[in-house]
Amino acid sequence: MAKKFHHITRMCVSCRDKQSQSELLRLRCSEGSLERYVGVGRTFYLCASCLKDEKKLTRSLMRQCKSGDKDKLMNKLKEIITDDR
């Protein structure tokens, strides 16, 4: 049985740290590219400290999206983050 939490926590795919859902950036992969979460599809989470660690981040994104095109993934991520402000 899965353990129940009072707060909704999700795991950052990069550092595997569990944090409150509101603290994490939710993303999804679509055909080897990155997208903002829109309600469907497989999603994953990244925490704020991992977003600052580009090297770690690149590895996690490539693994999640099963893509080797790290420049494309990183550019897309920057777009998504910038859009958010």
Ligand SMILES: [Zn+2]
């Ligand atoms: Zn993290």
